[in-house]
Amino acid sequence: MLSDTERRELEEAVKHYPDKRGAAIDALLTIQRRRGWISDDSLLEIAQFLEITVEELDSVATFYNLVFRKPVGRHVAFMCDSISCWIKGCERVQEQIKKLYDVELGQTTSDGRLTLLPIACLGQCGRAPAMMIDQDVHGDVTPDTIEQIVEKYK
Numbered sequence: 001m002l003s004d005t006e007r008r009e010l011e012e013a014v015k016h017y018p019d020k021r022g023a024a025i026d027a028l029l030t031i032q033r034r035r036g037w038i039s040d041d042s043l044l045e046i047a048q049f050l051e052i053t054v055e056e057l058d059s060v061a062t063f064y065n066l067v068f069r070k071p072v073g074r075h076v077a078f079m080c081d082s083i084s085c086w087i088k089g090c091e092r093v094q095e096q097i098k099k100l101y102d103v104e105l106g107q108t109t110s111d112g113r114l115t116l117l118p119i120a121c122l123g124q125c126g127r128a129p130a131m132m133i134d135q136d137v138h139g140d141v142t143p144d145t146i147e148q149i150v151e152k153y154k
């Protein structure tokens, strides 16, 4: 069930849209900030609040890759794999992070510290290869600098 605080935050979020449905992404991210991810129960509660079907909301949640439909680690590292980053060697950075933290794309480290996910262009092509950890964008990442970057996120 939505807590009073969550309900208040959702009511605040929908104020910015002509109808509640338009606030779907904001509502999902609001609850995700509180709960870490969007479970089926969370999805149902948000859909009821927005007065839309669970299926409609799920299609938004699935489409928008910053909404997590599975549990994630304490930090989420999004690795850009679009064209500029690919040309500039993002695969080598990915291989290094996988090796250092014993994790594959789409997985979470065994200590629950880090989830590694692919993402399309972060709009940082001039600083490729780029990645984002939680809300922080990092550019010009190399296999040599990746550990120093990730170590800031315990």
Ligand code: FES
Binding pocket: 080, 081, 082, 083, 084, 085, 086, 120, 121, 122, 123, 124, 125, 128, 129, 130
């Ligand atoms: S292609 Fe990676 S930031 Fe644009």
